[in-house]
Every structure is written in C-alpha cells, then in structure tokens.
Amino acid sequence: MKILVCISNVPDTTTKIKFLNNNTTFDSAGVQWIINPWDELALTRAIELKEAHAGAVSEITVVNVGLPTTEPTIRKALAIGADKAIRVNLDPKDAYTVALQLSEIIKKDSFDIILCGIESSDYNGTSVGGMLSELLDFPSVSAVSFIDIEGDQLKLKREIDGGQEIIGISTPFIGIVQKGIAKDARIPNMRGIMMAKTKPLQVVEPVSADLYTDFVSFDYPKAKASCKKVDPDNVKELVNLLHNEAKVI
Amino acid sequence: MSILVFAENWDGKFKKQTFELISYAHALSKSMNTTVSAISIGKVDDEELNKLGTYGASKVLNVTDCRLYTLDNKTFTMAIAQAAAKENSKIIVFAQNNTGKAIAPRVSIRLKAGLASGVIGLPTSYEPFTIVKKTYTSKALANVIVKSDVKIITLSQNAYGIVENPTTANIEHFSPEIADTDIKTTVIEVNKITGKILLNDAEIVVSGGRGMKGPENWGGIEELAQILGAATACSRPVSDEGWRTHEEHTGQTGKIIAPNLYFAFGISGAIQHLGGISSSKCIVAVNKDPDAPIFEAADYGIVGDALKVIPELIAAIKELKAN
Ligand SMILES: Cc1cc2nc3c(=O)[nH]c(=O)nc-3n(C[C@H](O)[C@H](O)[C@H](O)COP(=O)(O)OP(=O)(O)OC[C@H]3O[C@@H](n4cnc5c(N)ncnc54)[C@H](O)[C@@H]3O)c2cc1C
Ligand SMILES: Nc1ncnc2c1ncn2[C@@H]1O[C@H](COP(=O)(O)O)[C@@H](O)[C@H]1O
Numbered sequence: 001m002k003i004l005v006c007i008s009n010v011p012d013t014t015t016k017i018k019f020l021n022n023n024t025t026f027d028s029a030g031v032q033w034i035i036n037p038w039d040e041l042a043l044t045r046a047i048e049l050k051e052a053h054a055g056a057v058s059e060i061t062v063v064n065v066g067l068p069t070t071e072p073t074i075r076k077a078l079a080i081g082a083d084k085a086i087r088v089n090l091d092p093k094d095a096y097t098v099a100l101q102l103s104e105i106i107k108k109d110s111f112d113i114i115l116c117g118i119e120s121s122d123y124n125g126t127s128v129g130g131m132l133s134e135l136l137d138f139p140s141v142s143a144v145s146f147i148d149i150e151g152d153q154l155k156l157k158r159e160i161d162g163g164q165e166i167i168g169i170s171t172p173f174i175g176i177v178q179k180g181i182a183k184d185a186r187i188p189n190m191r192g193i194m195m196a197k198t199k200p201l202q203v204v205e206p207v208s209a210d211l212y213t214d215f216v217s218f219d220y221p222k223a224k225a226s227c228k229k230v231d232p233d234n235v236k237e238l239v240n241l242l243h244n245e246a247k248v249i
Numbered sequence: 250m251s252i253l254v255f256a257e258n259w260d261g262k263f264k265k266q267t268f269e270l271i272s273y274a275h276a277l278s279k280s281m282n283t284t285v286s287a288i289s290i291g292k293v294d295d296e297e298l299n300k301l302g303t304y305g306a307s308k309v310l311n312v313t314d315c316r317l318y319t320l321d322n323k324t325f326t327m328a329i330a331q332a333a334a335k336e337n338s339k340i341i342v343f344a345q346n347n348t349g350k351a352i353a354p355r356v357s358i359r360l361k362a363g364l365a366s367g368v369i370g371l372p373t374s375y376e377p378f379t380i381v382k383k384t385y386t387s388k389a390l391a392n393v394i395v396k397s398d399v400k401i402i403t404l405s406q407n408a409y410g411i412v413e414n415p416t417t418a419n420i421e422h423f424s425p426e427i428a429d430t431d432i433k434t435t436v437i438e439v440n441k442i443t444g445k446i447l448l449n450d451a452e453i454v455v456s457g458g459r460g461m462k463g464p465e466n467w468g469g470i471e472e473l474a475q476i477l478g479a480a481t482a483c484s485r486p487v488s489d490e491g492w493r494t495h496e497e498h499t500g501q502t503g504k505i506i507a508p509n510l511y512f513a514f515g516i517s518g519a520i521q522h523l524g525g526i527s528s529s530k531c532i533v534a535v536n537k538d539p540d541a542p543i544f545e546a547a548d549y550g551i552v553g554d555a556l557k558v559i560p561e562l563i564a565a566i567k568e569l570k571a572n
Contacts, residue, residue, distance in 0.1 A: 095366075161259060167437065179502050213363045215391050218389050219392070229550050
C-alpha cells in the first residue's frame, strides 16, 4: 500500500495575524511556518502504520501545493519520516484549486490511502479533503480519529456527537483526520534531518483552474469591550452581573 | 429557484443547529425573493419534520432510504445534489459541524458550486455575492466573493440564532437514485455517551485548565455544570494529562464551540485555546494571575483562586435559582 499525506504550510499557531495593502494580503514578515498540526499528526500515523505493517505499507509520500518558499516545511515532513515529496508549484488561492491540483497528482500515480487534515489553520476551509474525494470519486470518511490496517481493509474511528463509530472501508480511500489520529507529532531526529536532504522532492507545474471563490479582503474580529473585574470576595456580584446585565444565567 | 438546507437529525430529532440553518436560509430567501426547501435524510417522523416549517421551510424532501441511516459521504452527497437539481437550488446551506464539513465540499464539486465555509452571517452584498467567513482560527475574518451560479454555505454554529417564521412545510417523499455499489462505508459499531449534555449543544460550558491543579478538584466544576445545565470542558494539557477525557478538550486542535456562556477556571488563555472558544457570547475567567491573557478575551473576570471561587459561585447560583 502507498500512503499520500497532503500537507499544508501554515503560520505557527502563535502568530499574530496582520494584513497589508488595505487588508488584502497576509503579512508574512517574521512569520514562522509549520506543517499544519493535523497534517503533522496524519503523517505521524502514516509512519506508525508503515512501522507496524512493514509488509503492507511500502511508501509514504507527502504533497504540498505551494511556492518554493514552502520547501523547508516539506523537508521537515521528510525529516519526520516521509519517503518522498511532491510540490505543485502554485500559490494556493482557495480550497478548490488545491484539491484540483492534488487530484491530478493522484490520477498520475496510484495511492491507496490518502490523508488530509480536517482543516488548515490559515484559510480554515475544512474543504480540500472532501473536494478531492469527489474529484476522484473516492470514498471519504471525515472526523477520523483512528486508523489501522486489517488485511486488505481499513478500520477507522469516526467522531460523532457524543461518541464514535467504528467503520470498515477498503482502499483507495480518503481519510480526513482530526485530533486523536496520533498522540503527539513526531519530532525529527538528527538522522532524519540529514536523510531528508537527499530524499526526492519532485516539483510539478500546476494545471490551470477557474476559481469559484475570491478572498478579496480580510478584517480583524471586533475587539472585546474590556473585561469587567469582580472582587474575589464578592462572588455574588458576578452572579448578579451574569443574571441581570449579561442575561446569560 | 430555491434555497436548500440540509436538515440533519440526530436519532430522529432535529437540534437547535438545524433550526438555526432554516432561520438563516429564510432570511436569505427573503432577500432573494425565493423560498426555502429542506432535505432530511433518515428516520424522522412527520411531527418532527413539521417543525422545520416553524422556522420558514415551505417544503421538506424526506429521504427515508434505510441504506442512508448512517452517514456515508458519497451517497449523502448524491442525495443532496439530486435534491438541489430537483429544487433548482441556487444556494445550499449546511452547518459547519462534522457532517457539514464532510459533505458540503463534496456537494460543491458535484454541482460546480463555490463553497464558503464557516460563514458568520448573511451576505454583505448579493451582487457580487460576498460573504464573511472565519479564517486564521478565528483570528481574522475574510470577505469572500462566491462567483459560481450555485453557491454553498456552511454556517458557523450560533452565528445567526433562531428566528420563527411560521410556514406550513409540505412534506414530500424523495427517493434519490443510489446504487448499492455506491455505498462504500460500513459502520461496524456505534459507541455513544447518553444522558450527558454535549459540548457542541450546550448553552453554558464550564471549563477548567491546569490551574485546577488535578483531577480531584473537578467536583466543583461538575457541580457547577450540573446546577446550570451546562456541559464541562477543559484545556488541552488537562486532557493530555488524562485528568479529563479528550472529548472535553476545546481549542484550535479540539472542539470549537460558541456557547452563550463560557467559564474558564485556571486557564491561561493561550491563543490556541481561544481559537476554540472566542466566539462564545460571554466569557468569564477566574485566574490568580492578573496578567493572564484570558482576561483580554473575557467579559467578566475574577483575579483569584479558582478552588476558592467555585464553591462560592455554586452557593450564589443556588441562591439565585432558589428565588
Ligand atoms: C499546535 C498547538 C495546538 C494547541 N491546541 C490547543 C487547544 O486546542 N486547546 C488548548 O487549550 N491548548 C492548546 N495548545 C496548548 C496551549 O498553547 C497552552 O499550552 C494551553 O492552552 C495551556 O493550558 P492551561 O491554560 O490549562 O495551562 P497553563 O498555561 O499552565 O495555565 C494555567 C493557568 O492557571 C492559573 N492558575 C494557577 N493556579 C490557579 C488557581 N489556583 N486559581 C486560578 N488560576 C490558577 C495560572 O495563572 C495560569 O494562567 C496548543 C498548542 C500548540 C503548540
Ligand atoms: N496547499 C496545500 N497543499 C497540500 N495540501 C493541502 C493544502 N491546503 C490544504 N491541504 C490539505 O487539506 C486539508 C484541509 O485544508 P483546508 O480545506 O484548507 O482547511 C489540510 O489539512 C491538508 O491536508
């Protein structure tokens, strides 16, 4: 089996978000870029599967749609343990463009398990995995918090309100993963970092696409009115405010 | 032309979220001079389906195909896309929840429709069709133009609210064309907690962080939640340490919630935590550090010891409830 992990390159989760040019472009000055947290967990689980089922999983590829500036992030994925990488040379403008480019990659090469994160922490599209499944007409399962291989079948856990479902599915399939899929993301070790330098990173030119959506500008959320402080010796006052002023209890 | 809403049910019942979607679609339909149709998939009785009329749905397509009793992304997509074609729907509305996230993107490809996900209100313009969505884990908002003829929206929870628009819903049986071979997922087992208020549904959430010191101190949080009819939650380290179950973890990598009231006891207010709770209508923080970032997100705050404040809060609320 071959596994493909789709990785998105996003600002570090602590980044203060700022925009330039009348709030039309993201200000990347001083921003640290990371592998989208869910994608990093997906990659970790893919590596665990390869280790646990050495015969069954032959290769792990990571793919990113992005400009050359995303290569450090891709190299990090290789250092964590992916075998090879593909970069589609395009600035991803919306989820549809990304999904379309990914579908072209998957049509050219056959993958059995394709993993996407539930959302990328920049555009918060929660879209690419689902769009990709429909473009390829592959089955998809979303909110996946566990995956394992059982013979030629896969066993998954899907999070539902108040619980989980255990699901069986055969390949090829697209898993849209969330928290739980791996405990902690793997941290690359020295050997991994050295090896990553020589692992193959193939650059592919994009196919052209019509955009259905256009992110024209950004705004900052409304600032909160300042916090009303209540004396710790007067907890009753807090209850009074919540009841009479905020009217929430 | 119409607006189509995916009216999701949970064990045969609709939830507040479903009614919020219908209310929202009704407002859209007024601006666009059209009507709201809903599609329900699964086993839901007529009395429940009629409730969709209360919020403004004038038609309900009722899919009772027993092969669709559990969620299968592809076949649900087929059913909804066929309903959209039948109703000539120009806008299809989903909730930004697990099911909406799973299906809306698939439907968007099938219908060649632009998708705006995590939308927080009505369009700011209809020509061009412009709508506001959350981005950067709620740290920014984006103005998105959807250019396609058919458009798909997933609405953030509690972004619009519930509005009654009493109409009679005409319930119509609908049988989408689906072949057995289209169904690829088999649900082997379902494990559900019952009798507990779910985090995503709760109007009030009582949450604790590492400042609570240890799992033995959660009794107060549980009791407070119980008297308020609230759900309990926690920060990530608390669930990582195993003090509480992972189900309760809120934040960027956990659950994203928007209750009316969120209590944060001993939570520092890290940006990743705020990403999951900042849409709450009212946030109350109790933290012994006056400089804790949680106070920047909070509406009300107490600088003090949570372990001392919680029992006093319980007593004060009991007193309020008694009067
Ligand atoms: C990629 C990534 C994703 C993450 N996702 C999430 C996420 O989804 N959710 C999340 O919560 N975190 C997340 N985190 C972790 C986050 O950065 C913080 O570490 C975490 O939120 C801190 O949890 P805490 O506030 O409970 O603990 P701490 O930061 O340790 O804060 C404890 C607070 O309690 C106060 N305190 C101590 N004793 C008392 C007392 N007796 N009474 C009152 N107050 C007291 C202290 O002043 C302090 O402010 C993520 C981190 C990363 C890197
Ligand atoms: N530029 C990209 N390149 C590769 N994969 C991506 C890219 N953007 C998003 N993805 C994948 O799609 C998932 C969901 O992203 P989104 O729909 O943008 O929230 C991510 O977790 C990634 O797995």
